[in-house]
Structure formats: C-alpha cells, structure tokens
Amino acid sequence: MDNDDLRRGKPTNHKVFCEDIAFLAGDALLAFAFEHVAISTVGVxxxxxxxxxxxxxxxxxxxxxxxxxxxxxxxxxxxxxxxxxxxxxxxxxxxxxxxxxxxxxxxxxxxxxxxxxxxxxxxxxxxxxxxxxxxxxxxxxxxxxxxxxxxxxxxxxxxxxxxxxxxxxxxxxxxxxxxxxxxxxxxxxxxxxxxxxxxxxxxxxxxx
Amino acid sequence: MDNDDLRRGKPTNHKVFCEDIAFLAGDALLAFAFEHVAISTVGVxxxxxxxxxxxxxxxxxxxxxxxxxxxxxxxxxxxxxxxxxxxxxxxxxxxxxxxxxxxxxxxxxxxxxxxxxxxxxxxxxxxxxxxxxxxxxxxxxxxxxxxxxxxxxxxxxxxxxxxxxxxxxxxxxxxxxxxxxxxxxxxxxxxxxxxxxxxxxxxxxxxx
CATH class of the missing domain: 1.10.600.10 (Farnesyl Diphosphate Synthase)
Structure with a gap:
C-alpha cells in the first residue's frame, strides 16, 4: 500500500491479489459489462x-x-x-x-x-x-x-x-x-x- | 525470449512490449470481439x-x-x-x-x-x-x-x-x-x- 491507499484504507487489487489476478478480474468485469447490457436490458x-x-x-x-x-x-x-x-x-x-x-x-x-x-x-x-x-x-x-x-x-x-x-x-x-x-x-x-x-x-x- | 519463443521465432507480446501494454492489448482485443459480433453480423x-x-x-x-x-x-x-x-x-x-x-x-x-x-x-x-x-x-x-x-x-x-x-x-x-x-x-x-x-x-x- 502507498500513502494514498493507507489514507483511504483501500489497498488496490493488484497489491492485495497480485498483478495476474487483478488483470484477470479486469477481463471478467469487462466481459460482465457486455453481459449486463445484453441480458438485463428490458423494454428496448x-x-x-x-x-x-x-x-x-x-x-x-x-x-x-x-x-x-x-x-x-x-x-x-x-x-x-x-x-x-x-x-x-x-x-x-x-x-x-x-x-x-x-x-x-x-x-x-x-x-x-x-x-x-x-x-x-x-x-x-x-x-x-x-x-x-x-x-x-x-x-x-x-x-x-x-x-x-x-x-x-x-x-x-x-x-x-x-x-x-x-x-x-x-x-x-x-x-x-x-x-x-x-x-x-x-x-x-x-x-x-x-x-x-x-x-x-x-x-x-x-x-x- | 525463452527457448520455445526462440525456436518458433515468435517472442510473446509481454516480452516485446512490456506487461502493461500486453494487458491493454488484451483488453482492446476483448472489446473488439464484442464489437465485431455487434457490428459485422449480417442477415441475423x-x-x-x-x-x-x-x-x-x-x-x-x-x-x-x-x-x-x-x-x-x-x-x-x-x-x-x-x-x-x-x-x-x-x-x-x-x-x-x-x-x-x-x-x-x-x-x-x-x-x-x-x-x-x-x-x-x-x-x-x-x-x-x-x-x-x-x-x-x-x-x-x-x-x-x-x-x-x-x-x-x-x-x-x-x-x-x-x-x-x-x-x-x-x-x-x-x-x-x-x-x-x-x-x-x-x-x-x-x-x-x-x-x-x-x-x-x-x-x-x-x-x-
């Protein structure tokens, strides 16, 4: 954690879970954004x-x-x-x-x-x-x-x-x-x- | 490059362009896959x-x-x-x-x-x-x-x-x-x- 992380009490993902996992989480969230629009949009x-x-x-x-x-x-x-x-x-x-x-x-x-x-x-x-x-x-x-x-x-x-x-x-x-x-x-x-x-x-x- | 890369003459992206750029390229390609399906699908x-x-x-x-x-x-x-x-x-x-x-x-x-x-x-x-x-x-x-x-x-x-x-x-x-x-x-x-x-x-x- 750097000073900013400490001040906010929020360490970033890549520091807590290692870079590989943080990047994979990013890929998952990116895909989830598309899934959300495709699956959860109603009345359009x-x-x-x-x-x-x-x-x-x-x-x-x-x-x-x-x-x-x-x-x-x-x-x-x-x-x-x-x-x-x-x-x-x-x-x-x-x-x-x-x-x-x-x-x-x-x-x-x-x-x-x-x-x-x-x-x-x-x-x-x-x-x-x-x-x-x-x-x-x-x-x-x-x-x-x-x-x-x-x-x-x-x-x-x-x-x-x-x-x-x-x-x-x-x-x-x-x-x-x-x-x-x-x-x-x-x-x-x-x-x-x-x-x-x-x-x-x-x-x-x-x-x- | 490791031995496999050398043998194939193909170093991996993260070794040539650094990890940050390779991961960003992955994000871009991931998004491009969705764009391709959304924009280039015809007759469906x-x-x-x-x-x-x-x-x-x-x-x-x-x-x-x-x-x-x-x-x-x-x-x-x-x-x-x-x-x-x-x-x-x-x-x-x-x-x-x-x-x-x-x-x-x-x-x-x-x-x-x-x-x-x-x-x-x-x-x-x-x-x-x-x-x-x-x-x-x-x-x-x-x-x-x-x-x-x-x-x-x-x-x-x-x-x-x-x-x-x-x-x-x-x-x-x-x-x-x-x-x-x-x-x-x-x-x-x-x-x-x-x-x-x-x-x-x-x-x-x-x-x-």
Missing part, C-alpha cells in the same frame, strides 16, 4: 441493444479507452509533450468512458441520431473537463483537501494543463468546456437534461 | 445477436474463461490437486472458449434451444479432450516433434492427467471424450456437422 428493441453494445465496445478498444493509457505509458520521460498530445491522452482515458455512458443512455432511451451525436460531444467536453479540473486541483489543493496526495503530478514530472498553459488559462479552459457542454444540452427536455447539467457542474466545481 | 435477427453476445460474455467472465487461470495460479505449489480440480481448470481454460465458438455459431445459424445445448456439451467434451491430449503429448513426444519444449509439465511439477491416472487411462479417457462428442452430433445434417466431426478428430489425433 434488440436492434438498439446491438447498437449500444457496438458503441460500448468501440469506446474501449485500441482507438478508444485503451489508447489513453498506452500513449500515457509510452510518453513517460518524453520532454516534448504538447497540448494536442495531452488532450489525446485525456480524451481517450476519461472522455471515452463518459462518452460510452452518455451515448448508451441516449441509444437505449430511444434518441435519434442527431441527439446521440450532440450528447456524444457533450460527454467528450465533460470528460476533458474532468481531467483539466484534476490537473488544477493537484496544484491548488492540499493533500488533506483532496483526500489523496497533492502535487503528485509535479513530483512525477507529469505533463499537465497548468504546466503547459498556466493555472489561469487552465481555469478559463475549464470554464469554456463547462459552458460549451451545457450549450449542447439546450433544446432537450429540461427535466431529462437536468441530471446531465448537474453532472457537468459537479465535475467543474468539485473540490477533490 | 437482432434478438439472436443479443443472445450470442450474452453467451460470449458469459463464457469469459468470472465463472467462465477467467476462472481457469485464476484457479490455476492459486493451485501453484498445492500437493492435493485431484481430478475434479484439474478438470475444473481445463474446462474453464480451454473448453469455455470452444463452447463460446460452437454455441455462437449455433445461435447465429438459427439453431433451436435443444440444438444449442447439445452443441454446448459437444464443445465441452472436445475442449477437455484438447487438454488431455496436450498432457499426453507432453510426456510422449520429443521437443522436436512438438515444436515446443516437451516434458515441461513434469519439470514444472504440474498436475496432469498422465500423472493422476497414468498414460494408458489418459488415452482411454481421450478416446471416450472423442466418441462421446461425436455421438452428440448424430441427427444433425451430415454436411453441416462435417466440420465439427473433423474438429473433434483433429483435436484427438494431433501429434503436436
């Missing part, structure tokens, strides 16, 4: 379920969620990581997952193609927003406030938004992502959109 | 595609394919591994995969429930057969004949069928699995069943 036409499963798979595979950590690992020690490179990692690590969550809801809920694509863009914005806010919190909060070690990115010499464009511009970028994401929700039924608006604000204004 | 009713995806997922998750290596890893160094234990590992490591392959074909091909369940049993038999034959070849063939190091199981002190019940009884068991599997194919259209019969014989009589 099978054609929409198949489309949702295709989306879920696409969000994970080599050009999706997996690409983020791969580029991240291969970027360790690089000195010329720019904004595009950083955005690629963040979009693929976090935004791809949020995209799947939001888009699956839209497909299974009966959204038309235009709705699905607008919500896809919304999810990408709030996914990137999550990472920008993460980078900002790492340099502006104490470990106690975060509930995990602050300043980790600096220590690990990791490329972050504050490092590349400064704290103020990072905050401006975060605010732009938040307002652009909310703009995409205009026109939707306000009651149905409420949880998505709350999600965007929660990601933008979180303190840890 | 969506309801059957959803059922096939559910089967594929079930064959992988904690009670499926993943259970084999987990029990295998946790059995290292155990001295009281019996036949049931060994069969559990083999059924979950190899048979679960063959089961998915055969059952998916049956579902997507329009088989009724009874057909699907008979073919599921057939696949389990030939999956177990594959492992029993593997164990036999390991102690009866030279490294040159196998194309990989012979006697590996003995060296690794691994529990195998020949070790638990002897070579002759292992061969009898393999023959029983072969004939029982072929019996399950009786009644099917002989042209359609031909590739499955060939598969069972190929697994039973392979020399490496």
């Amino acid at each position: 036409k099978p054609g929409r379920i198949v489309r949702a499963i295709g989306e879920l798979a696409k969000s994970i595979r080599a050009e999706g969620l997996v690409a983020g950590p791969v580029v991240d690992i291969n970027s360790e020690g690089l000195t010329d990581v720019g904004l595009d490179h950083l955005e690629f990692i963040h979009v693929h690590k976090t935004a791809a997952l949020l995209e799947a969550v939001v888009v699956l809801g839209a497909i299974l809920g009966g959204g038309c193609d235009e709705d699905v694509e607008r919500l896809r863009k919304f999810a990408m914005y709030i996914g990137l927003l999550f990472q920008v806010v993460d980078d900002i919190l790492d340099v502006t909060k104490s470990s106690k406030e975060l509930g995990k070690t602050a300043g980790k990115d600096l220590l690990a010499d990791k490329v972050t938004y504050p490092k590349l464009i400064g704290i103020e511009k990072s905050k401006e970028f975060a605010e732009k992502l938040r307002s652009d994401s909310l703009e995409l929700l205009q026109g939707f039924d306000s009651e149905k959109a409420a949880p998505l608006i709350a999600l965007a604000n929660c990601i933008a204004y979180r303190q840890n | 009713k969506p309801g059957r595609i959803v059922r096939a995806i559910g089967e594929l997922a079930k064959s992988i998750r904690a009670e499926g394919l993943v259970a084999g290596p987990v029990v295998d890893i946790n059995s290292e160094g155990l001295t009281d591994v019996g036949l049931d234990h060994l069969e559990f590992i083999h059924v979950h490591k190899t048979a679960a995969l063959l089961e998915a392959v055969v059952v998916l074909g049956a579902i997507l091909g329009g088989g009724c429930d009874e057909d699907v369940e008979r073919l599921r049993k057939f696949a389990m038999y030939i999956g177990l057969l594959f492992q029993v034959v593997d164990d036999i070849l390991d102690v009866t063939k030279s490294s040159k004949e196998l194309g990989k190091t012979a006697g590996k199981d003995l060296l690794a002190d691994k529990v195998t069928y020949p070790k638990l019940i002897g070579i002759e009884k292992s061969k009898e068991f393999a023959e029983k699995l072969r004939s029982d599997s072929l019996e399950l194919l009786q009644g099917f259209d002989s042209e359609k069943a031909a590739p499955l019969i060939a598969l069972a014989n190929c697994i039973a009589y392979r020399q490496n």
Whole structure:
C-alpha cells in the first residue's frame, strides 16, 4: 500500500491479489459489462441493444479507452509533450468512458441520431473537463483537501494543463468546456437534461 | 525470449512490449470481439445477436474463461490437486472458449434451444479432450516433434492427467471424450456437422 491507499484504507487489487489476478478480474468485469447490457436490458428493441453494445465496445478498444493509457505509458520521460498530445491522452482515458455512458443512455432511451451525436460531444467536453479540473486541483489543493496526495503530478514530472498553459488559462479552459457542454444540452427536455447539467457542474466545481 | 519463443521465432507480446501494454492489448482485443459480433453480423435477427453476445460474455467472465487461470495460479505449489480440480481448470481454460465458438455459431445459424445445448456439451467434451491430449503429448513426444519444449509439465511439477491416472487411462479417457462428442452430433445434417466431426478428430489425433 502507498500513502494514498493507507489514507483511504483501500489497498488496490493488484497489491492485495497480485498483478495476474487483478488483470484477470479486469477481463471478467469487462466481459460482465457486455453481459449486463445484453441480458438485463428490458423494454428496448434488440436492434438498439446491438447498437449500444457496438458503441460500448468501440469506446474501449485500441482507438478508444485503451489508447489513453498506452500513449500515457509510452510518453513517460518524453520532454516534448504538447497540448494536442495531452488532450489525446485525456480524451481517450476519461472522455471515452463518459462518452460510452452518455451515448448508451441516449441509444437505449430511444434518441435519434442527431441527439446521440450532440450528447456524444457533450460527454467528450465533460470528460476533458474532468481531467483539466484534476490537473488544477493537484496544484491548488492540499493533500488533506483532496483526500489523496497533492502535487503528485509535479513530483512525477507529469505533463499537465497548468504546466503547459498556466493555472489561469487552465481555469478559463475549464470554464469554456463547462459552458460549451451545457450549450449542447439546450433544446432537450429540461427535466431529462437536468441530471446531465448537474453532472457537468459537479465535475467543474468539485473540490477533490 | 525463452527457448520455445526462440525456436518458433515468435517472442510473446509481454516480452516485446512490456506487461502493461500486453494487458491493454488484451483488453482492446476483448472489446473488439464484442464489437465485431455487434457490428459485422449480417442477415441475423437482432434478438439472436443479443443472445450470442450474452453467451460470449458469459463464457469469459468470472465463472467462465477467467476462472481457469485464476484457479490455476492459486493451485501453484498445492500437493492435493485431484481430478475434479484439474478438470475444473481445463474446462474453464480451454473448453469455455470452444463452447463460446460452437454455441455462437449455433445461435447465429438459427439453431433451436435443444440444438444449442447439445452443441454446448459437444464443445465441452472436445475442449477437455484438447487438454488431455496436450498432457499426453507432453510426456510422449520429443521437443522436436512438438515444436515446443516437451516434458515441461513434469519439470514444472504440474498436475496432469498422465500423472493422476497414468498414460494408458489418459488415452482411454481421450478416446471416450472423442466418441462421446461425436455421438452428440448424430441427427444433425451430415454436411453441416462435417466440420465439427473433423474438429473433434483433429483435436484427438494431433501429434503436436
């Protein structure tokens, strides 16, 4: 357990059960996600379920969620990581997952193609927003406030938004992502959109 | 690379690209399997595609394919591994995969429930057969004949069928699995069943 694990009282799986078992648990959970959508979805036409499963798979595979950590690992020690490179990692690590969550809801809920694509863009914005806010919190909060070690990115010499464009511009970028994401929700039924608006604000204004 | 890798001229991924990347590649391929079924299946009713995806997922998750290596890893160094234990590992490591392959074909091909369940049993038999034959070849063939190091199981002190019940009884068991599997194919259209019969014989009589 490292300090963060100890603080949270939660050691990670690969430390408790060894790496092999932790990776196998990951495979099992990955398969379980597909099983859950295939078996437990009720009241939705099978054609929409198949489309949702295709989306879920696409969000994970080599050009999706997996690409983020791969580029991240291969970027360790690089000195010329720019904004595009950083955005690629963040979009693929976090935004791809949020995209799947939001888009699956839209497909299974009966959204038309235009709705699905607008919500896809919304999810990408709030996914990137999550990472920008993460980078900002790492340099502006104490470990106690975060509930995990602050300043980790600096220590690990990791490329972050504050490092590349400064704290103020990072905050401006975060605010732009938040307002652009909310703009995409205009026109939707306000009651149905409420949880998505709350999600965007929660990601933008979180303190840890 | 170990000797087997060198002989085949094919180092494994985790040695060439590091473990993290190899595991991520596995996740990507796992997701791609689901994507392929969801997106590339043509001429099949969506309801059957959803059922096939559910089967594929079930064959992988904690009670499926993943259970084999987990029990295998946790059995290292155990001295009281019996036949049931060994069969559990083999059924979950190899048979679960063959089961998915055969059952998916049956579902997507329009088989009724009874057909699907008979073919599921057939696949389990030939999956177990594959492992029993593997164990036999390991102690009866030279490294040159196998194309990989012979006697590996003995060296690794691994529990195998020949070790638990002897070579002759292992061969009898393999023959029983072969004939029982072929019996399950009786009644099917002989042209359609031909590739499955060939598969069972190929697994039973392979020399490496």
